[in-house]
């Protein structure tokens with residue numbers, strides 16, 4: 001190896017890759033804003049579809065905007081028989097995120113390939129993808145259990161309809177509202193890894209389906225969206241408040257990452273995590289099963305004491321979804337059900353002022369050397 005210039009730490013940490021006016025994170029203050037509005041205000045006063053409009057248009061919608069946007073989103077929930085057949089073929093063998101990635105990629109099948117690439121076409125594609133992802137996840141979950149997928153219901157909200165298609169039961173208003181707020185909380189987060197992947201794909205002037213497919217593949221990893229599933233797997237493995245301390249100390253002694261903790265940008269606690277902690281506590285009481293919340297809280301306290309590291313958004317979303325009766329391997333899909341709104345917003349923003357994203361590597365390899373014929377190699 002030859003000597004290299006002083007190597008950057010890597011991971012594009014601290015690098016500003018493009019201009020954006022969608023989600024702003026203040027990591028020092030622990031504040032997150034969508035298009036200038038504090039996330040807490042949006043979580044308290046809007047729902048996921050209204051938040052999506054904001055992210056895609058940069059302004060809160062008028063009543064007339066919502067009166068056309070809500071039905072447009074609901075009407076696109078259904079899946080064609082070809083797409084359902086594809087899910088049926090994939091469901092037993094693929095993980096939920098692998099299935100989602102493949103099926104979202106295939107959604108261009110029943111879209112018009114001849115449509116242009118103008119903003120109206122891309123907005124329509126965004127609506128199609130966002131509306132159909134919950135139906136894909138629910139169909140997958142039912143098909144792998146040998147059940148028929150349920151038709152989406154037009155009279156239910158985005159969150160309530162997803163829970164209905166998943167379980168066959170219309171959820172309580174409280175559960176539907178909690179899930180809806182979870183979707184608002186996860187919708188957008190600046191240049192996170194999956195959003196960045198979507199923008200890199202869009203920046204080659206590829207299409208909306210390809211960019212969202214790149215994002216789903218990136219979200220899947222346990223250092224990003226896959227952390228919520230990993231948190232629940234950890235809680236299930238520990239399985240008791242008294243076992244938490246020994247388990248955590250074992251992980252730290254082996255220098256393993258503790259899932260659901262740490263963040264590249266937040267220097268204080270992630271504001272989304274605090275809302276999710278409340279939801280987990282509330283559902284623990286409603287379900288009469290405090291164990292998962294209590295274990296989480298003990299881990300949170302000990303992790304802060306041992307390493308000074310705060311929880312992130314994935315930590316309490318795990319027990320929140322588990323209390324709702326959702327299978328842990330679907331948790332990352334729920335993240336995608338929400339984050340697709342941020343991906344689409346960023347893809348639209350990238351298309352509106354595009355420049356190819358093409359960084360360079362810090363070279364640490366060999367200097368030029370001569371080719372060695374096969375019979376002369378040692």
Ligand SMILES: CC(C)(COP(=O)(O)OP(=O)(O)OC[C@H]1O[C@@H](n2cnc3c(N)ncnc32)[C@H](O)[C@@H]1OP(=O)(O)O)[C@@H](O)C(=O)NCCC(=O)NCCS
Pocket residue numbers: 011222223224225227256257258259260261262263264265307309312313314
């Ligand atoms: C989110 C995450 C990838 C950020 O990574 P990053 O900015 O590259 O930070 P690093 O991984 O370099 O961590 C910096 C230091 O904190 C420690 N650290 C960070 N997160 C940790 C965690 N979850 N558990 C244990 N130690 C952690 C690292 O070991 C490292 O310590 P060192 O400097 O002594 O080597 C990282 O915190 C992590 O892997 N968390 C767990 C996965 C997770 O919950 N992901 C969801 C993010 S929303």
